Amino acid sequence: MMEPMLANSHVLLTPITPDIARRIIDRTEQPGDDWHPDYPFVDELDPLAALAASELSETPFTMYAIRRPDDRAAVGGFGFFGPPDASGAVEFGYGLIPAARGCGxxxxxxxxxxxxxxQWGALRAKADTERxxxxxxxVLE
Known part of the structure; x- marks a missing residue:
């Protein structure tokens, strides 16, 4: 079963369900959502739309809101592009709103x-970014 939140002293990651993805896209914030006014950023809209159109799943290989631990504001997103492939590699992407960049x-x-x-079986990870x-x-290094 998927954990409700991943946390360390620097960041919180909260899973985004299809229902939450629809609310983010529609900007129908509910108490506890705590989305920064600049979230989501444009690059995240397509993955959020795909998640919003999917069925609820218990996979840990989903999208997560990146939250600051001090105020719990959602300031970015992290997402897996699915479970690990046959070689054990998992692909991911991430992004932060400009105001949250540069602080780790x-x-x-x-x-x-x-x-x-x-912990869920991934042996390697891959991602890409603009040169x-x-x-x-x-971050990737």
Whole structure:
């Protein structure tokens, strides 16, 4: 069964269900959602729409809201592109709103999510980024 939240001292990751994905897209925030006004960012809308159109699943290989631990605001997203493939590799993507960048949240989120994926059978991870995106390249390194 999927954990309700992944957490360490630097970041919180909360699973996004199809219902939550629909609320994010429609901007129908409910108490406890705590979405930053700039969340979601444009790159996240297509994956959120795909999740919103899917059935509820207990897989840990889903999308997560990246939240700051101090105010619990959702400031970004982390998502797996499915379970590990036949070689044990899991592919992922992530992003933060501009106001949340540069303070280690992306690195903390990636490390936390990949540790969790390893507990569910992932042996390797892969992701890509633009060559010109030096900050994202540092996260992946």
């Amino acid at each position: 949240l992306a690195s903390a989120a990636v490390m936390l999510a990949l540790h969790h994926a390893g 010109t995106n030096a900050a994202s390249r540092r």
